[in-house]
Amino acid sequence: MTPPAFFNKIAKYYDFLTHFYMLGSYETVRRRILGFHQEDGQEVLDICCGTGYISNHVTSERVVGIDLSMPMLHANQHNQKRIGGGAFLINGSIRNLPFHDRQFKEVYFTLAAHEFPDLSEVLEEVRRVMLPGGRLIIYDLYEPPNRLLKLFLYTFYYYIVEQKCMWIYTREGWNKLLKSAGFRMQSLDAPFGLSALVSAVN
């Protein structure tokens, strides 16, 4: 996986770099991601929340963000001051979530799943803290059927952007992975061809 030191180093520039590498598309995608939100008073969790791209924009009474990198959480706090409000932040690992079983109704996991070679185990831990019937929304890189896009991904993205830490899946791959962790995949859209927006139910 991408070493935490990498995020510690780039935390201050993360928002700018993400905007740059995604050619400004994350704003549009964020609206689509947040379209899954259902306001029902239940707790929402953003795992690998980083600078708060999602968690600081979910309109729910209690949103919790967890991340391993303190500098990323500092950048998140900085963003919270700027927008006025945001998620309750916790410094910790998603491999060992500091929450009760069946605590969250909605979990967001954005731009981070590709960093975990052991994603199946990570998803099992995520499922542990989710309520039955709860929804997991994942947004990440995607292994596209298109050969040219695939070449672009396994060259430019793999070496330059992701520093050789990139484990990505096809539609079938996502389906299998989620199923093995106990989820049921409900939908997978591929915004801009290179990314997958996945919704799964516990």
Ligand SMILES: C[S@@+](CC[C@H](N)C(=O)[O-])C[C@H]1O[C@@H](n2cnc3c(N)ncnc32)[C@H](O)[C@@H]1O
């Ligand atoms: C590419 S950033 C994504 C941030 C945010 N979700 C977004 O959409 O912009 C990946 C984040 O995962 C965090 N991370 C990596 N490994 C982690 C772990 N084991 N537990 C919690 N956070 C982790 C990093 O510190 C970093 O903030």
